Amino acid sequence: MPDARSDETLSALRACRLWRAATDGAVERLAGAASVRPESAGSVIAAEGDAADAFGVIVSGGARVVHLGADGRRITLETAGPGDPVGAVVALAGGRYPFYVEAVTDTVVAWITRDALFALLADEPPVARDLIGDLANRVVSFTSLVQSLALDVPARLARYLFQTALASGKPAAGGLRVDLGMPKNELASALGTVPETLSRAFAKLRADGLITVRGSIVTILDVRSLAALGSGYSGD
Numbered sequence: 001m002p003d004a005r006s007d008e009t010l011s012a013l014r015a016c017r018l019w020r021a022a023t024d025g026a027v028e029r030l031a032g033a034a035s036v037r038p039e040s041a042g043s044v045i046a047a048e049g050d051a052a053d054a055f056g057v058i059v060s061g062g063a064r065v066v067h068l069g070a071d072g073r074r075i076t077l078e079t080a081g082p083g084d085p086v087g088a089v090v091a092l093a094g095g096r097y098p099f100y101v102e103a104v105t106d107t108v109v110a111w112i113t114r115d116a117l118f119a120l121l122a123d124e125p126p127v128a129r130d131l132i133g134d135l136a137n138r139v140v141s142f143t144s145l146v147q148s149l150a151l152d153v154p155a156r157l158a159r160y161l162f163q164t165a166l167a168s169g170k171p172a173a174g175g176l177r178v179d180l181g182m183p184k185n186e187l188a189s190a191l192g193t194v195p196e197t198l199s200r201a202f203a204k205l206r207a208d209g210l211i212t213v214r215g216s217i218v219t220i221l222d223v224r225s226l227a228a229l230g231s232g233y234s235g236d
Contacts, residue, residue: 009036009110012059015083017134018117021126030120034110039103046087046101054111055091058084061107066100066189075192077145079104089138092117151230154201156191159230161211165220175221183216 013027013034022030036059039045045056045063056063058080065077065086077099080086086101091114121128151159161178169176180187188198205211210226212219220226 008108009034009059012057012083013110016057016085017083018085018088018131019120019124019127020130022120022124026120026124026127030112030116031110033116034112036108036110039107039109041103041105041107043103044100045103045107045109046097048097048100050097052087052090052093052095052097054113055085055087055117056101056109056111058082058086059108059110062104063107063109064102064104066102067098068100069192073192073194074189076186076190078141089135153191153193153197154204155229156193157198157201157205158210158226160187160191161205161218161220162223162227162230165223165226169220172219175219176223177217177219180216180218 010027010031013031014024019026019030034057035054039061041061046052048068060082063080063086065080067075067077069075078086086109087097090097094114121131164178164181165176169178171177182190184198185195188195191198193201202211202213205226206213208225210220210222210229212221
């Protein structure tokens with residue numbers, strides 16, 4: 001069993017955005033109260049319907065938060081790496097997990113109980129600002145996700161490509177070049193669809209003259225039209 005007070009665990013807990021204002025002593029107390037467990041690649045770290053009496057902080061490796069639809073679709077809600085919390089919102093609410101958390105690689109997770117976090121807030125009130133800020137950002141992120149899922153798949157793809165271009169697009173002959181950043185099967189999951197439907201969406205955007213595709217590299221030929229499609233608005 002990994003050591004809750006190891007340098008790696010303490011480093012991951014210090015990096016967690018939920019309590020960046022916490023003192024080293026407070027983080028060490030959290031580490032002392034944590035349950036640190038290894039998970040093998042592909043294993044389910046938390047299952048939908050499990051009681052959320054604690055949340056995880058990734059110490060090493062990576063995890064994926066996934067919703068499984070009634071129709072079998074996998075929707076990736078978020079991914080997490082070292083220092084990232086998973087399941088914190090639902091644990092604070094005291095409910096049950098409405099999603100699955102899967103280990104993407106061999107992963108170590110430090111589990112923090114809700115009571116341990118409340119004790120931290122009582123001891124160090126400035127931490128509350130970090131927590132409130134993170135919760136607000138998550139509301140914004142999930143609102144964006146809901147807006148995206150309301151679109152058809154070509155529009156979802158257009159939205160993803162436009163947002164990726166804003167973040168990391170590079171000038172290329174005739175447009176902007178972006179790297180998808182993940183295999184296409186993972187992108188399909190992130191967009192709430194299946195690989196076959198995603199392939200048809202790529203084909204539509206190519207046929208409409210909006211993009212060209214070469215492996216994982218997409219060149220956006222018409223940024224304005226791509227943005228309009230991704231927004232869900234069809235007007236000028």
